[in-house]
Amino acid sequence: MNEERMKILDMLSQGKISSEEADKLLLATETQTKQMDLETKTSAFNDKFLYVNVEPKEGKKSERVFVKVPFALLQAGLNIAGLIPKEAQTKINDTMQEKGMSFDFSDLKPENIKEIMTSLEQFTVDVDSEDYTVKVFCK
Amino acid sequence: MLPMILRLRIVDDEHKINLYFPLIFIYIIAIPFYILGVIFYLLLFLYPSKTVKQRIYLLIFLKSPQIMAAAIGTEVSVYSDDSKVYLYIK
Numbered sequence: 001m002n003e004e005r006m007k008i009l010d011m012l013s014q015g016k017i018s019s020e021e022a023d024k025l026l027l028a029t030e031t032q033t034k035q036m037d038l039e040t041k042t043s044a045f046n047d048k049f050l051y052v053n054v055e056p057k058e059g060k061k062s063e064r065v066f067v068k069v070p071f072a073l074l075q076a077g078l079n080i081a082g083l084i085p086k087e088a089q090t091k092i093n094d095t096m097q098e099k100g101m102s103f104d105f106s107d108l109k110p111e112n113i114k115e116i117m118t119s120l121e122q123f124t125v126d127v128d129s130e131d132y133t134v135k136v137f138c139k
Numbered sequence: 140m141l142p143m144i145l146r147l148r149i150v151d152d153e154h155k156i157n158l159y160f161p162l163i164f165i166y167i168i169a170i171p172f173y174i175l176g177v178i179f180y181l182l183l184f185l186y187p188s189k190t191v192k193q194r195i196y197l198l199i200f201l202k203s204p205q206i207m208a209a210a211i212g213t214e215v216s217v218y219s220d221d222s223k224v225y226l227y228i229k
Contacts, residue, residue, distance in 0.1 A: 061220060069213055070211065077206065077209075083198060084199070085196075
């Protein structure tokens with residue numbers, strides 16, 4: 001992409017294009033670069049999974065739970081959640097706030113989703129209680 | 140690519156189920172509804188300002204194959220003293 005920017009600047013310096021045209025071309029190049037970065041990050045998430053393990057301690061009666069969810073499913077869910085109409089989003093936001101979770105659906109934009117997925121890669125939870133241990137991690 | 144096999148295993152004192160369900164049968168049944176959904180979605184564009192909500196909900200339905208495709212590899216197992224439940228989407 002730097003080569004394309006240099007070509008555009010060379011053409012501008014040689015007078016082959018005007019400064020307005022150069023500005024439009026540079027903007028198009030930046031947009032293309034951002035799109036390629038997003039696609040690279042998206043494909044990198046395809047092989048990752050979110051794991052949830054609940055293991056009972058020895059001698060304790062508790063269920064053993066194992067959940068493995070592909071990142072792609074989380075991403076698809078977040079993408080579709082962004083399509084929900086504003087009236088429905090408001091109702092969902094209000095219900096979640098009543099339950100003690102402040103969450104705003106309008107914050108779910110494509111660039112935010114990528115940040116969420118990137119942050120989830122480093123997300124780990126370890127809970128150690130008397131009866132069971134809970135581990136949540138991404139791999 | 141849509142998932143093709145749903146593996147379900149349930150074992151308890153009374154039941155023992157080990158099921159490999161081919162999801163292609165669900166897709167074959169769903170194809171006519173999906174085609175109808177696409178046709179209705181296109182028809183709703185005849186009245187774009189009056190059918191915004193309907194188009195959004197229909198679009199969510201039409202995007203459901205994306206979620207199905209993304210679900211490949213999902214695994215859920217719950218084991219207790221009395222029962223075992225295992226679900227795998229492949």
